[in-house]
Amino acid sequence: MSEPTRNNNQQMRRPMAGMGRGGPMPGIVEKPKNFKLAIKKLTRYMKAYLVVMIVALVAAVAGTVLRIMTPDYVKKITNEVIKGLGGTVDMDTVWTIIWIVVGLQLVALLLNLVQGFIMSTVTQKISKRMRTDISMKINRLPLKYFNGASYGDVLSRVTNDVDTIGMTLNQSIATLVSATTMFLGVLLMMFVTSWMMALTAIGATFVGFILMMVIMKASQKYFTSQQEELGKINGHIEETYTGQAIVKVYNAGPMLKRDFESINTKLYRSGWKSQFLSGLMMPLMAFVGNIGYIAVCVVGAVLAMKGIITFGVIAAFMIYIRLFTQPLSQLAQAASNLQRTAAAGERVFEFLDEPEMENESAKMKRLENVKGAVEFKNVRFGYDEKIIINDFTASVKAGQKIAIVGPTGAGKTTMVNLLMRFFETQGGQILLDGVPTTEVPRENIHEQFCMVLQDTWLFEGTIRDNIVYSKQGVSNEQVEEACKAVGIHHFIQTLPDGYNTILNDKASLSEGEKQLLTIARAIIKNAPLLILDEATSSVDTRTERRVQSAMDKLMDGRTSFVIAHRLSTIKNADMIIVMRDGDIVESGKHATLLQKGGFYAELYNSQFETA
């Protein structure tokens, strides 16, 4: 049932637009802005593994060299056989060669396995460290950063980008080394064996590759346009499906369908072309191989007839040609992989290099046994040079209640952010028991506050975990007492696993119940000050009442800053801070403000006046 209230988390889980996993289409490689810099930063991560990586690369080179040596022995076998065609084949020599080659192959296998094992281990370890670093970075960034960035953006760096790095780095470095070795080694061996045959092989292969490049180049634009159309159609589908109710009531189906079909037809056109062209790659590769094979066979035969080369050379070249075409495409692949690594790395490092909150390890002073007196002294704050709190001064005695009111979007949470030092003031001071909050570390400030926000935040874990949270040494009795105090103990007892019930998508609690749990969490924390964000809408009248009485209990005896929506809270407040468009416009007591007839009076009257 799609009744209005739903978990906040679920709304954020937007359906995937676009291709999802499965990698990009061939031919499209995202280019990094600064390849060198990204790779340089990436090497810093590799430093710890430098020695093993060198071992791996040496193994890669050695393994490749051994593999390159094989065809030469095949040549020798062939020649031995030809020599013996008219009599007996020198089987002793043949067996010797065979055992040598088997040995070579085995050692090559071992070296390649070592290389693969080391490289995949190293890259996964690097990926793990990157993920850890990103996650830790989140906790070191000022809260302000996340006002501008979307969660999806950060998330895609933790998962997609790091994944890309893990995958491409693994494939590119070792491939780059072994393919280069293979290419140069085979080139050398071919020329050593027969320069004429070598030229034939190279010539034939390059003709094939040039052909391939031409086709790839021509197909590029179809890939791009297919990608674009795909993005468009996915966007259209997402929009139409999401707004289906509206589309129906406004009879907009036919008009959107027409739009859909026009994109769909375009997608068909670019789709089959890019599919066709990318499908050509395999046959073309095979063709290049075939052309090389034919050239080697025919030219080799002619040369053998003339007695310029032995027939064994042909046998060897039939293998060389296969080995020679391999590294060329591998190198191209590795190069584009490295580009993707760099591009993904760039995004990761961009995040890791964001300026962090000030390091406070040098601050030795600590607040202890706080009474709860708060003083705002000429506080100034603004976003990007736009000053919105200008010279705010007020003094709050311990145990007083302060209501923050104002229309939606007036910046009420800014006050919370300043109190908690999530945001730093740009001028003036906030003093807690007479101590400027900037003189002690942030954690010490956080310790002094209980906080209950309107967006209830619960995580996947047991109810007990959610209530105790990061607090150490909380007994089961304390948890139960807190839940009794907010009136949710009975409800928890009715759940199948009681306090051990795991909260996740399936075990859905009502908004009110969630609120009660976060209040219980605050009670357990038991800090001298309180920040409370009252819910705007009544969700369920009975729970609503329990929430309110729980909140009242929590406010009792604590200096409380309440983002208020309830009239009773506002009226009973020792001070009301009125905000509008991010600015504090008025402050004082209810009666005084009402009398003044300013913005507060207007706001107050509009709420309950009939239209």
Added chain:
Amino acid sequence: MFKVFKYLKSAEWLMFAVAFVFIVGQVWLDLKAPEFMAEITRLVQSPGSKMSAIWTQGLYMLMTAFGSLAAAVITGFVMSKIAASFSQRLRSKMYDKVDAFSSAEINKFSTSSLITRTTNDVMQVSGFMAMGLQTLVKSPILAIWAILKITGKGVEWSVATAVASGGIILLLTFLIVLVIPKFKKMQTLTDNINKVTRENLTGLPVVRAYNAENYQQAKFERANKELTDTQLFTSRGMAIMEPFMGFIMGTLTLAIYAIGAILINKAAPMTPIPGTNPIEFDDPGGRLVLFSDMMVFSSYAMQVIFAFMLIAMLFIFIPRASVSAKRINEVLDTPLSITQGSVEQSIGGKNGDIVFNNVGFKYPGAADYVLQGISFTAKQGETVAFIGSTGSGKSTLVNLIPRFYDATEGEILLDGVNVRDYRFETLRGKLGYVSQKAVLFTGTVKSNVAFGAGMTPAPGNFVRSEITDQQIRKAIEIAQGKDFVEKLEGAYDGQIARGGGNISGGQKQRLAIARAVAKNPEVYIFDDSFSALDYKTDRLLRKALKDELKTATCLIVAQRIGTIMDADKIVVLDEGKIVGQGTHRELLKSCAVYKEIAASQLSEEELKKGSAL
């Protein structure tokens, strides 16, 4: 998987038959080339062969190479055409089906799942059509044919090839059985990392307030370790593939030559025939044939191994595509639960009257009613409000009118006609509906407000032809959106990003309301549309609506008493039943549930004011 192929047209089957012929042709040509090499080998080893004969054989080889390429190109062309037109049709069918779905069917799948099915799953199936199907046909033919070429020439060679193929199959089976399933697990673990990170991000203020950074980090590290461990296993597993592949191919080549040497040695030696010039040889043991076989068999062996590799790849791709095909079929095979009637005109004289007659609703298969015994009347021009706690069914109630769901009991009359008897277009043409969460579409302010049927034919410019700019401006003004719209860049022609991402929630809601106003409907349905607005805008908006829309019926679902206090009739719902009906004042006296709600939202002063009036 193959069930989805029923959506192929016969022309496409015919094209597929053509592709099949060319696939067979390609295999034949690929296996032909080594035969010419065998002939070349024989020529070279036979003294006195003419050079021109070698060139001729070379030319044949070149022709097979080009022929094979041509066949591959044609096959690729045909298959990509089939795949693209098939996916176009499939996408279109999915879109139409979802368009016809009612909320019941949409909720069954969930919107995001339907989106994935229409986009990604269709792509998966079409990708398989283009590449996989070809491989599925080609690889068995290639494998069998190539094996046939080798067998009969020497059992030893066949055995060597069989052993190598067995090695490859073993290797790939290992990967498919042990490593590939871990990839699926990896996806779950990646989602898990995502979840933990998202949790941290959404709860950032709480995490910091509770100094719980280390707590969260520990949780992340657990997820990170799990993921890394699995990734280590998969990437190490995949890392063994290439070395073993290289080893098997290298050893097989060697084995073929070694076996050749042994076989030739066993056969009777060739002897020169006396008196021939150039010297010709007598070859009683068939050594020359064995030698040329030796030269070309490695080519065939490679083909066999290649074919087995392709088959193994299919084991990875087929399950994926077949899951997608199944998901597509599920959507296309879902019967529609709501179909339209035939009435195009309502009974004359009635405009905007709504009657609920003992209406009940429950989800199919559910035991409990969401709504039961709902009866009330809303006359033209009246404002009727619905209030109640979460789960009371107030939203479901208004959703029955546009037939997002159908009432399971009783009847709903609009203008004297049961809503089920109307054609969809007629029914919905009478309604102006605003949802709780504002939905906007990519386009301009204007195109969003003038959204709907009867638009001008230019694509991308969906403005209803019968609506004037004047009317659009007026609608926006009534919806209290004038101020912010005129501040937008481009004002009324200002761009609205996908989902209205570039304006605030309250602004989106005002445009959504303007869209309803611009439609000038008989009945307005506001499904909790005012909660996103602040009190002041809420009040101004309601005042403007009341002044401007005197003739329309207004149904309002609300959470705030302030929003509905002045309605002509308030219907109080509790657990799907009507527990009170009347005006604010009447309900304050008579309805306990209403009183409770009012007490939680209004001060005593206001309550007194309400009952005193």
